[in-house]
Amino acid sequence: MGIVGASIACISCVTVATPVWARATLQAWQYDPQGQRLEFRTDRPTQPQVQVIGAQRVVIDLPDTRWPQPQSQQNFGTTQVRVAQYQPDVARLVLAVPEAINPAQVRLQPQGHQGWTVVWGTATQAKTMLQAAQWQSPGILLRLSTPGVVGRVLRSKDKQWLYIDLPNTAVSGSFQNQTRPYNLRVEPGLTGNLRLALEVKTSDPDWQLRATPQGLLLARPTSAPSIARTTPPSRPKTTTPKSIPPTATRPSSPxxxxxxxxxxxxxxxxxxxxxxxxxxxxxxxQEKEIVLDISRRVARLLEAQGVRAVLSRTQDVDLDLEPRVALAERVNATLFVSIHANAISMSRPEVNGLETYYYQNGQWLARSIHQNLRQTTNAPDRGVRQARFYVLRRSSMRATLVEVGYVTGAQDAPRLASSSYRQKVAQGIAQGIIRYLDNLAKK
Ligand SMILES: [Zn+2]
Structure with a gap:
């Protein structure tokens, strides 16, 4: 049973306000056989949880959600969709397909803040597995399990993205994306075909694919140095606290x-x-990059104050929710601070500001961080709220989840894109933690 935790985490960014007593209604769903996608919509925010069960079923549970109609099922050829009130407070959508599903290719994508699309790929149709993507000057090596794959390269209309289509290819469960400083991502898509997207400078010529013994090399046609780097390449790594193992030696602190x-x-x-x-x-x-940068800054500021900081991830890697909580327990953390950025529909640029969440025991930690963040950033105050996020419910220590701003906001987005603003955010979070710990130490 594969649990698609990484995708579930994404929902925390679009849950604008979910008091624990909130009860949503599943309003509508729609299956699109052409695009292999299942769409559904609720009237209030909820946190869908997706599981792959028995290789041929995708189960989507909507907690605190009602399905107001009788249990129903519909067939679309060999695919079946069932909808039911699974438990008194859980609505469930089940998608049964005739072929084995590749859990690594199941994606839950938020559409606005109360709609979602589930897309999936099946493992059996793909002849070739993409095992890794690695930056190896002068290009990106796509490691493939079989030789002779003929891919093609397309360009987005705005010239910002190159799309690399690989026929009969799927992403391996152990896929490693090591393309930094380049931003390469896997696009969810049709079964059997894989699309990768690479961010490039608009002035860049199209990159080209050529076969190598290990797979395909994607490289610029010229040897001139390039392009869209997602982070400064020479970021000093010595001050980044190690995430694993917890006993690793850390850089000396003042x-x-x-x-x-x-x-x-x-x-x-x-x-x-x-x-x-x-x-x-x-x-x-992208939220994942903004919050990683802010988190590294927070960790450095805490270490400078003599507080041990452990990062759940120090790189752009896939990490489920469960190991994040497990790491906190393993290092015997006093506090758990999850850092996210928020989103709402692109048509709502007026929505900006800070939100800080707690579940049970993190209320005063949340308030301390929120108050300090407001002081260092002057961002609009959207309040301290209670919510049932996984990392808050499952961690035994005091825990909080900070939404540092809206990546869809006209005010927040450009600010979050600037490193000086991210430093202010980090200072607010670190100060909030330090002040909270100071009070704890007095007790
Ligand atoms: Zn998030």
Whole structure:
């Protein structure tokens, strides 16, 4: 049973306000056999959970959601969709298909903040597996399990993206994306064909594919140095705290300001990563990159104050929700701080600002961070709220989830894209944590 946790995490960014007592209604669903997609819509925010069960079924559970009609099922050729009230407070959609589903290719994509699309691919149709994508000057090597794949390269209308289509190819379950500093992502799509998207400079010529013994090499036709780097390539890594193992030696820190704080460990959890970009906003900014950068800055600021900071991920890697919580337990973290960016429909640029969430025991931590964030950023205040996010429910320590702004917001997006603003955000979060720990130490 594969649980598509990385995709579920994304929903936290679009849940605008979900008090724990909220009850949503599943209003409509639609199956599109051509595009292999299932769409559904609720009247209030909810957090769908997707599982692949028994290889041929995708199960989507909507917690705190009602299905107001009788149980129903519809057949579309050999595919069947069933909808029912699975438990008194859980509505369930089941998609049964005739072929084995590749769990790595199941994606839950938010559409607005109360609609979702589920897309999937089947494992059996693909002849070739994409095992890794690696930047190896002068190009990106696509490691494939079989030789002789003939791919094609297309260009987006705005010239910002190259699309690489590989026929009869699927992403391997152990796929590794090591294309930094280039931004290469896997696009969800039709069964049997794989589409990759590479971000390029609009002035860049089209890259070309050529066969190598390991697969296909995607390279620029000229040897001139290039292009759209997602982060400065020479970021000093020495100050980044290690995430695993917890006992790894850490860089030496300045003397702690308050001796008491040294006994505390804070787990900083940048949301999403790897094939799960989280929310994508104005100018193509991606939540996973913004929150990783902010998290690294928070960790550095905490370490400078003598507080041990552990990052759940230090790179652009795929990370499920469960191991994030498990790591926090393993390092015996005092606090768990998950960092996300928010999103709403692109047609709502007026929605901007900070939201901080807690579930049970993190209320004062959430308030401390929220208050300090408001001071360092001056961003609109959208409140401290209670919500049932997985990482908040499942962690035993005091936990909070910070939404640092809306990547879809006309005000927030350009600010989040600037490193000086991200530093202000990091300062607000770190200050909120330090002040909270100072109070804890006094007790
Ligand atoms: Zn998120």
């Amino acid at each position: 003397p702690p300001r308050t001796a008491n704080k040294t006994r505390y460990t804070v787990l900083i959890d940048p949301g999403h990563g790897g094939p799960d970009p989280g929310a994508i906003g104005r100018g193509g900014i």
